[in-house]
Amino acid sequence: MNIELEALEQNRTWIITDLPLGKDAIDCKYVYKTKFKSDGSVERLKQSRADYSLFTKLDGTAFIALLVHVDDIIVAGNCSTTITALKSFLNSQFKIKDLGPLCYFLGLEVARSSKGIHICQRKYALDILADSRTLGSKPTKLPINQNFKLSKDSGDPISDPSSYRRLIGRLLYLTLTRPDLCYVVQLLSQFMDNPRTEHSVIVHKVLRYIKAAPGQGILLPSTSQLQLKAYCDSYWVSCPDTRRSTTG
Template sequence: MRLPPGYERKGETRVCKLQKSLYGLKQASRQWFLKLSSALKAAGYRQSNADCSLFVRSKCTSLTTILVYVDDVILAGNDLPFIEKTNEFLANKFKLKDLGKLKYFLGIEVAMSSQGISLSQRKYALDILEDTGFLGARLARFPMDQNLTLTQTDEELLEEPSAYRRLVGRLIYLAITRPDRVYSVHILSQFMDKPRLPHLDAAHQVLRYIKGSPGQGIMLHSTSSLQLKAYCDADWAKCKDTRRSVSGYCIMLGDSLISWKTKKQTTVARSTAEAEYRAMASTCCEITSLKYVLSDLCVDHSQPVILFCDNQAALHIASNPVFHERTKHIEIDCHLVREKIQEGVVQTAHVRTLQQLADLFTKALSTSQFESLLSKLSVINIHSNLRGSVKDCKNQG
């Protein structure tokens, strides 16, 4: 921005003082959220400390929540009169457009029933398949081959890497409701700088898998308990380029999957036990955060969260507060696992490898094990279920 002619003087440097935030500036989004949050607090809502975009109002048996993403707002609760009152309050303060019952939000399709809430991204998945020309491709039963190994030196570089980067970026967003694809996308995203032909072939494998179930998503059950349980796992020295391990975890609220993650560890682990122990530390941090959110939502979770791990050595390290030769080199922040166990927040337990749900987030699995773990994570395709129901009704008629 330049000053008008006549205001500039030689040797002087002047700036303009904004009286109102302008659209497009860095301060605009902060000022907008400050105005919106001030209005919600004036209406009796309390801002969550665990998630600043979550606002909660609880009084006796009444609970109303507001979730904000820029200028899109989800309003939910069990007190319909107060929800309508809040809607009127926001309409008086801002230019509001009520879209009615929640069905579509930021590319996520929401389907509600007596069994619970289903979240999927079917339209977004079909758009990806159409743009890439894979609507007519043959299907794949799993997103990544079990014996596939990708490195940064595989074959020749792609002539147009931008297409690969754009595709992987869209697949990352699609993983919001597709935990079955988190590990494969994690692997593909490591080669965004210099993608090669095998990396693109692996991405096409993911597209063929998506074509088989574009409407697949997670199911949040309405009748399950409100108790947390977590599974964590690590694949030791998985990365062939850096020899770092891959951590993965998934956290269930009753029978519903609410949090999952796959991430490469920041340092090289000297043993499988150390890699598993680091995965346990990451899971404990997420458990602590989720308990804060449940507390804001007036959910009493006084029982310790059971953390399942399939490595006995890592479990012994977590329960033993004594430093010895195998653990003295591990960073201090990883030992928060011991602290959470002593505080009664987390309770560790051993699980067999074949029943370890977090395996889905640390390695490529066989078809049978892949499908078995998916069913246990409440990953379903409501569109295929609906088609099956219609077919059954016609057969009976």
């Protein structure tokens, strides 16, 4: 962008002057287009449509991914030479600080071993337990009993709905590395507009379940190809409020 602006100034495309009295400036914007090579392939780092903060590049067999969050960047790829070249380019443009192999990022803890890469949110989970004053609670083996149903009228309204909403929001983020919590947390999130005492009871049971293994996470094995498999059971007309089906 700076190169484009310098070219416009050298060609005397405009003359800077004061705005006349009583006149308003007209907004302008820059429109960027994707550049292509002669063979039709994309010339540059490609933005993901699923996540606009994720950029990927494929050059032959070399693949590289770049994830941006404010001023933090994660770089991953299968070619160390390509990664080194990218970091050198970023440093020449933005003066970045290389923190080395990824260990901690936005509450995600990354550990490497011969078995693979383990991702968890242990500290984040313990912070939730500490803030909710459940560190000393007795652990439980299940976050919710099988076939247990909740409705919008389960119990009396709680005195502080905001605390329930904050807790559910934090638990939703914890499901990034805890797929075993997805069902119950999604179920409890349906009652954030008017949480009841029974909903609060189940939330605290979820916290006791987290207490049993706060460091539980996801292992990405190094000796086998990663295959993501998901299973669910449909409970037809199981929601007592909408009579719709839910999955567990």
